[in-house]
Amino acid sequence: MPNRRILSLWFPRLGAERLIRQDPGLGTAPFATVRDAGNAQVLGALSAAASAAGLYPGQPLRDAHAACADLLTRRANPHREAAFLGVLHRWAAKFSPWVGRKEPDALVIDLTGCAHLFGGEAALLAQVMLDCTDLGLSVSPGIADTYGAAWALARYGGAVAGSHRSGDAVDQEARATRSRAGKRRHWERGGAAPALPPVSTALPETETEAETGQGSKGRGDAVTSHRTGRRTGQRTGHRTGREDDAGRGAAVYPGAGTDAGTGRDARIAPPGKTYGALSALPIAALRLPGETVAQLSRLGLRRIGDLAGQPRASLARRFGTGLVYRLDQAMGAAPEPISPAAPPERFSIRLSLPDPIGLEADLLAALDRMLPPLCDKLRRKGRGARQLRFEAYRADGSMQWLGVGLARASADPERLRPLLAMKVGEVDAGFGIDMLRLDVTVHEPVHARDPVGHAEAGRVVAARLSGQTALDDLMGRLGARLGLEAITRRHPASSHIPEKSALTLAAAWSEPATDWPAPAAPRPLLLWRPEPVQATDHPDPPRRFRWRGRDFTATGLEGPERIAPEWWLEEPDWRSGQRDYWQVETDRGDRLWLYYAYGGALSSGWFCHGSFG
Missing domain, CATH: 3.40.1170.60 (MutS, DNA mismatch repair protein, domain I)
Structure with a gap:
C-alpha cells in the first residue's frame, strides 16, 4: 500500500x-x-x-x-x-x-x-x-505523509526560524563561550547518544545527509539529523516579511520555492522523509500555543529538529504532553484522524442551445424542458426549492439573471413554472441567448407525508382543505412582483403592553397564527403613539377634554384597565409609570382609548393611545 x-x-x-x-x-x-x-x-x-x-x-x-x-x-x-x-x-x-x-x-x-x-x-x-x-x-x-506535516509546510515551508528577541542570543555570546559550547558532546547537552556507523562509511554518509537535507535513516542519527536541519534551514530562507516564533507566523505567506541544496520543492515532503522536511522549520509549525513557542525559543529550541533531539520525558515534564503529542502527529507516530466533509448540495441544470433565441415563447419552452429534471433531482434528495436563480447567457458573452422565491419549499414543476413565467418578460435577449441555466440557490427538506398523531390529524386535514397551498401560491406570485419581504403577517406576542402584543413577521418564513390569546379588555382597531390630551390632571376620567385641536364631551365611559410597564425592560414611552385605560365615547361619534399616566419619571396627565373605529 x-x-x-x-x-x-x-x-x-x-x-x-x-x-x-x-x-x-x-x-x-x-x-x-x-x-x-x-x-x-x-x-x-x-x-x-x-x-x-x-x-x-x-x-x-x-x-x-x-x-x-x-x-x-x-x-x-x-x-x-x-x-x-x-x-x-x-x-x-x-x-x-x-x-x-x-x-x-x-x-x-x-x-x-x-x-x-x-x-x-x-x-x-x-x-x-x-x-x-x-x-x-x-x-x-x-x-x-501526515496532516500535521502538510499543515506545517503550507504555512512555514521554507521559513527560517528566528529568535524571540532582536538578536540571536547564541550569536551574541562571547567567542570563548561559543567555542567551549561547540566542543561539548551532543549527549552531554541533554540529547541521546548517537548510534555510530562503521568507520569506513561514517564520513561519506554524514556528508551526504548534510548536503541533501534528507536523512536516509529517517530519525536514526540524532547528531546528523540535528545538523541537517540547521543546514537546510540556512538554505531555504526565501520568505519575505515578518516572522514571529511566538505564533504570529501566519502574517507571512510563503510562496513557491525550492530547496537551494536539493532543487526540490520546499512545500513537498518526499514519502517517508517527513523529518528531513520539517527539521529546519520553526517550532510554531507544530501548531503549539504561543506561550509554549516563546518558552522554547528562550531556551534556544527554535527549530523542529532541535526538539526531535531532546529527551522526550524532559519535554513532557516541563511543557506538558501536548508538545510531544503534536510532534508525534507531525512525524506520523501518533494518529490524527480527519473525516472528509460532504460538499454542499447544489441543484442546477443547464440548457445549451444550437442557435440563439430571443422570443418569450422560446424561453418558456426552455423552462418546460429544464424544470422536470431539476425537480426530479430535488425529489430524489428529499429537498424543495425555496429560491431559484434563472440565468440567460447571451451570444456576446454577457449574462442577465433574475430570481424568484416561494412561500413554501416545493419540488413541483407546476408551482415553479408560473413564478418563472412572470419574470421571463424581463429578460433582454440582446443579440440572442445561446445558453440558459436554472440554479436552486436556497432549498429546504420536504416530506411527502407529515407524521402527525390523532390529535393533530384533524387540524392538518382542515388546513389542507382550507386552501393552504393556494395561499402559498398567492404569496409566491405577489412576492415575484413586490418581493417576499414586503408580504407580512401578524403573530401574537407574550406581552400585556398594547403596542407589543403582536409581532410583524415575513409571511413567507412564518406559519399562520392559529390561536390568539383573548385580552383582558377589548383593544382598539387603531393604535398610535400616545398623544397628549388637555384635561384636568386627575385620575377620574374627564367629562370635557381637548385633543388634536378639537373639543370633546364624554357621553360614555368604560374602565379602568390598569397596565404597568415591564420593569425589566427600558421603554422610553413607559417612563410615565403605570396607566389607567378608559374607553371613552364622545359626542362627535368617536370612541377613543384614553389613559391617565401617574407620572413616574415624567409628568402625569391624560393621553390618547388609539381609536375603536
Missing part, C-alpha cells in the same frame, strides 16, 4: 479576496477585513497591498490606520466566508474525492493514489496555483 499523501491548502487572504472579487475597486488600495476581539476591533484577512504596507492579522484597527492612512476596511462575515470555502470545496474535488475542512480558511485533501493523474505532485501543485491565480486567490499548499 502506498504511503498516505495529504495536501493542505491554506488561503491566508480568503476573507479579503472574497470581497475584492465582488468589488475590484477594493484591490486598488490596502484593504483588510475587521473583526471584533473583546472590546476592540482588529484586522482579519489582509490583501497583498495591506501586507506590503506592514500590516498583519490581529493588529488593532487604530494602529493599522495610524500606520497606513489609506487603509480600506470591511466587516468580516464568517458565514459568507464559510459559504465561499464551500465553493472551493467543490473545486478541490477535481484533485481527489476526499476533501475535508478543519479550519475556516483551509482545506485538506487526501491525494493517496491521485497525484499520478496530474503528472505527479509537483505538477498537481502547479495546477493548484494556476487555478487559484485564475480565481484571484492566494493559496499556500503543502504535501506530506
Whole structure:
C-alpha cells in the first residue's frame, strides 16, 4: 500500500479576496477585513497591498490606520466566508474525492493514489496555483505523509526560524563561550547518544545527509539529523516579511520555492522523509500555543529538529504532553484522524442551445424542458426549492439573471413554472441567448407525508382543505412582483403592553397564527403613539377634554384597565409609570382609548393611545 499523501491548502487572504472579487475597486488600495476581539476591533484577512504596507492579522484597527492612512476596511462575515470555502470545496474535488475542512480558511485533501493523474505532485501543485491565480486567490499548499506535516509546510515551508528577541542570543555570546559550547558532546547537552556507523562509511554518509537535507535513516542519527536541519534551514530562507516564533507566523505567506541544496520543492515532503522536511522549520509549525513557542525559543529550541533531539520525558515534564503529542502527529507516530466533509448540495441544470433565441415563447419552452429534471433531482434528495436563480447567457458573452422565491419549499414543476413565467418578460435577449441555466440557490427538506398523531390529524386535514397551498401560491406570485419581504403577517406576542402584543413577521418564513390569546379588555382597531390630551390632571376620567385641536364631551365611559410597564425592560414611552385605560365615547361619534399616566419619571396627565373605529 502506498504511503498516505495529504495536501493542505491554506488561503491566508480568503476573507479579503472574497470581497475584492465582488468589488475590484477594493484591490486598488490596502484593504483588510475587521473583526471584533473583546472590546476592540482588529484586522482579519489582509490583501497583498495591506501586507506590503506592514500590516498583519490581529493588529488593532487604530494602529493599522495610524500606520497606513489609506487603509480600506470591511466587516468580516464568517458565514459568507464559510459559504465561499464551500465553493472551493467543490473545486478541490477535481484533485481527489476526499476533501475535508478543519479550519475556516483551509482545506485538506487526501491525494493517496491521485497525484499520478496530474503528472505527479509537483505538477498537481502547479495546477493548484494556476487555478487559484485564475480565481484571484492566494493559496499556500503543502504535501506530506501526515496532516500535521502538510499543515506545517503550507504555512512555514521554507521559513527560517528566528529568535524571540532582536538578536540571536547564541550569536551574541562571547567567542570563548561559543567555542567551549561547540566542543561539548551532543549527549552531554541533554540529547541521546548517537548510534555510530562503521568507520569506513561514517564520513561519506554524514556528508551526504548534510548536503541533501534528507536523512536516509529517517530519525536514526540524532547528531546528523540535528545538523541537517540547521543546514537546510540556512538554505531555504526565501520568505519575505515578518516572522514571529511566538505564533504570529501566519502574517507571512510563503510562496513557491525550492530547496537551494536539493532543487526540490520546499512545500513537498518526499514519502517517508517527513523529518528531513520539517527539521529546519520553526517550532510554531507544530501548531503549539504561543506561550509554549516563546518558552522554547528562550531556551534556544527554535527549530523542529532541535526538539526531535531532546529527551522526550524532559519535554513532557516541563511543557506538558501536548508538545510531544503534536510532534508525534507531525512525524506520523501518533494518529490524527480527519473525516472528509460532504460538499454542499447544489441543484442546477443547464440548457445549451444550437442557435440563439430571443422570443418569450422560446424561453418558456426552455423552462418546460429544464424544470422536470431539476425537480426530479430535488425529489430524489428529499429537498424543495425555496429560491431559484434563472440565468440567460447571451451570444456576446454577457449574462442577465433574475430570481424568484416561494412561500413554501416545493419540488413541483407546476408551482415553479408560473413564478418563472412572470419574470421571463424581463429578460433582454440582446443579440440572442445561446445558453440558459436554472440554479436552486436556497432549498429546504420536504416530506411527502407529515407524521402527525390523532390529535393533530384533524387540524392538518382542515388546513389542507382550507386552501393552504393556494395561499402559498398567492404569496409566491405577489412576492415575484413586490418581493417576499414586503408580504407580512401578524403573530401574537407574550406581552400585556398594547403596542407589543403582536409581532410583524415575513409571511413567507412564518406559519399562520392559529390561536390568539383573548385580552383582558377589548383593544382598539387603531393604535398610535400616545398623544397628549388637555384635561384636568386627575385620575377620574374627564367629562370635557381637548385633543388634536378639537373639543370633546364624554357621553360614555368604560374602565379602568390598569397596565404597568415591564420593569425589566427600558421603554422610553413607559417612563410615565403605570396607566389607567378608559374607553371613552364622545359626542362627535368617536370612541377613543384614553389613559391617565401617574407620572413616574415624567409628568402625569391624560393621553390618547388609539381609536375603536
